[in-house]
Amino acid sequence: MTRSTPDSAPAFDSRYPRELPGTFERVMPTAITNPHWVCWNSALAEQLNLPIEPDDDALRALSGAGLFAGTDPIAEKYAGHQFGVWNPDLGDGRGLLLGEWSDADGRAWEFHLKGAGKTPFSRFGDGRAVLRSSIRELLASEAMHALGIPTTRALALIGSDEPVQRERMESAAMLTRVTPSHIRFGHFEWFAYSNQPDQVAALVEHCLTHHFPQCRNAAEFFNEVVERTARLIAHWMAYGFCHGVMNTDNMSILGETFDYGPYAFLDATIPDFICNHTDAQGRYAFHRQPEVAFWNLQCLAQALSSQVGSADLKAGLNRYADVYNQHFLTLMGERLGLTQLDERDQELISDWMHLLASERRDYHHSFRALADRDxxxxxxxxxxxxxxxxxxxxxxxLAERRLREDRNGVPLAQSRNPVSVLRTHLAQSVIEDAKKGSYASLKEYLSALQSPFERREQWHVWSETPPEDYQAAPLSCSS
Known part of the structure; x- marks a missing residue:
């Protein structure tokens, strides 16, 4: 099938398919009908030094009707443990890796088109994304980035009038996701479980060369993945983020938040909060995320056992708890206006969390109320x-503890506690407007989430807590 290439398009590279043959299937995107712009992330485009404007050429390329020069669309093959059960039949079922763009500093960024149509790994799916879930990923990834939490980013969102059946009939959309690498724990698991040690070795070498140049070998690579994962989960827990589907195929080797589905930020402080309605046993409840991440790292360790000795794998895993605890302590201390943390402060933080949970206080407003006052x-x-x-x-x-610090804790706390928060009920109101063809509230909410610590009168609605009678319902994986 011939596709047009925009004349003004930048040249992309395709290192993954070139260096890792046999790990993917080449697939052309299936265009969505009557595409239109919903959102263009100009701040990210500027950061990437991307010579693309949200014009008709870009609309064609990012809605599946065209290709940028140098792109070589592929669906990657991987596997994973889903709710603790091994599933070998996974892969990019509705997304395609288009290629890599290098920014002004020479750092490569992979462009991934979500909702690009069926692939050999779609199983019974239609290969499409819907506007609702695409808006949720756009909002979440930008909110997380602004909070300093490692995450993939959303560059563009394209809407359509093409019907897609989920729990009900919805409209198709395509989201362009950007990150240095889409390699998941599940990539290594697939090659290990299918007895392809050469592919495991090749994948490790690819990671060392392009994403972990500071690591000399597979053991150091594993150590770095463990530490990045520990720091990521500490961030989630400190800011009340619940992922909802922490399967190993949703875990990034870069330690980034990856594959936004039925996620949610806490409203009330409920430690055993479950945001995924298919998670009947609460495997991925909020308070279980640190232990689940460790379980997932054990799966990665097993997949790397042909490349790394057992002693080194064990040593790497043993680093997880210390890194997680120290990073969580630092983050929570900063939210309370403290920087010179030690183990004695753990009790202060634990008592605060217990108090919030026992009264189901709003997680975010409780922190900000402290931050806004001496x-x-x-x-x-x-x-x-x-x-x-x-x-x-x-x-x-806490007041006595703050007196022992040399600095004023108010500016620090205000810079660590958001005013504008991504909440499920607010995201849903934006989605309802978008369904009617109005994107004004989406753009305003996105702007507020991109500057979460800033207070503006016109953003007041985006800092409101849910109504008293509101109770967030668990979300589906199509979310």
Whole structure:
């Protein structure tokens, strides 16, 4: 099938298919009908030094009707453990790796088209993404990036009037996802379980060359993946993010948040919160994410056993808890205005989390309310708590602790506690507007999430908590 290439398009490279033959299938995108622009992330485009404008040429290329020069679309093959059960039949079922663009600093970024149609790995799926889930990924990835949480990014979102059947009839969309690498734990698992040690070795070498040049061998590569994963999960827990589907095929080797589906940020502080309605046993409940990530790393260790000795794998895994605990302590301390943290501060943080959970306080507003006040003003918050005495004891302990620091904790805390928060009910209101063809609220919410620590009057609605009678329902994987 012949495709037109925009005359002004930049040249892409295709290192993955060139260096890793036999690990993918070449597939041309299937264009969506009557495409139109929903969102173009100009800030990301500028960061990438990308000579592309949101014009008709780009619309064709990012809706499946055209290709940029140098792109070689492929569907990658991988596998994974889904809810703890091995599944060898996974791969890019609705997305295609288009190619790699190098920014002004020479760093390569993979462009991935989500919703690009059926592939050999679609199984019974239609290969499409829908507008609803694409908006949710756009909002989430930009919100996470602005909070300093490692994540894939969303460059462009294209809408369409093409009907797609999910729980109900919806409209198709295509989202362009950008990240240095789409390699997952499940890539290594597939080659290991299918007895292809040469492919495991080739994949490790590819990662060392292009993504982990600081690592000298597979053991150091594994150590780095462990540490990045530990820091990522600490970020999730510190900012109340629940992924919902932490299968090994959704775990990035880069330690980035990957594959947004039925995710949610906490509203009320509920440690065992479940955001995925298919997760009947609560395997991926919010409070279980640190242990699940470790379980997933054990799966990766097993997949790398042909390349790394057992002692080195064990040593790498043993690093996880220390890295996670230290990073979580640092992040939570900064949210409370503290920088000189030690193990004694763990009790202070634990008591705060217990207090929030026992009263199901709003996770984000509780932190920001502290951040917006000097310690002597925290008495204003006493009546917000049912157990006033418990809060008074805790705030007094934090105030005393803040006095031992040399710096003012208010600016630090305000720079770590968002005003505008990605909430399920607000995202849904934006989606409802988009279904009617209005994208104004989407653009405004996106702007607020991209500057989450900034307070603006016109962004007030994006800092509101849910109505008292609102209870977030678990979401489906099509979310």
């Amino acid at each position: 310690p002597q003003q925290w008495t204003e918050l006493d009546d917000d708590f049912i157990d006033r005495a418990a809060f008074q004891r805790w705030r007094s302990a």
